[in-house]
Amino acid sequence: MREARGRLSLPINGEKVLAPATYLLCPRCGEIVLRAHEARRLDEDAIAIYRKRHGLLSADEMRAIRDRLGLNQATLARLLGLGANTISRWEAGRNVQSVAMDILLRLVRDVPGSVAYLRKRAA
Ligand SMILES: [Zn+2]
Structure with a gap:
């Protein structure tokens, strides 16, 4: 596993939201593992992007x-x-x-x- 950065897709209210994330990537099979704080951060960022996209309050x-x-x-x-x-x-x-x-x-x-x-x- 090596540290990587990229945009991951998350479903928010049934809608795909791409958000930037840091994660561990297996170079052999491409499996992605997020540590707990990275997963939390990704959720927060995806929700912030969704709110902006739909004109909702931040x-x-x-x-x-x-x-x-x-x-x-x-x-x-x-x-x-x-x-x-x-x-x-x-x-x-x-x-x-x-x-x-x-x-x-x-x-x-x-x-x-x-x-x-x-x-x-x-x-
Ligand atoms: Zn693997």
Whole structure:
């Protein structure tokens, strides 16, 4: 096995995304092995590329919205009716938000009173 670099294809929401990666390559059979941190990095990069391609909010943009609203990940997740770890997975680039949730996050960012409405509804 030797260290190699190249673009690997990953399925994100059933769509092929090519992302740059470092990995171990067997020169004889062409087998590719990713170490755990490389696999994690590839997932994150592929999700970032997918978000850009589809005009979805980036992890940083989602974090900025939440910070501006003064909410932690678990609270925002609860207000939006999501599982407790969903926002954390989005911000860490381990999962990608749906188009509907992306629109909802923009709505909460852009429409004053949204958080108050969600709080009232969740109470
Ligand atoms: Zn081999």
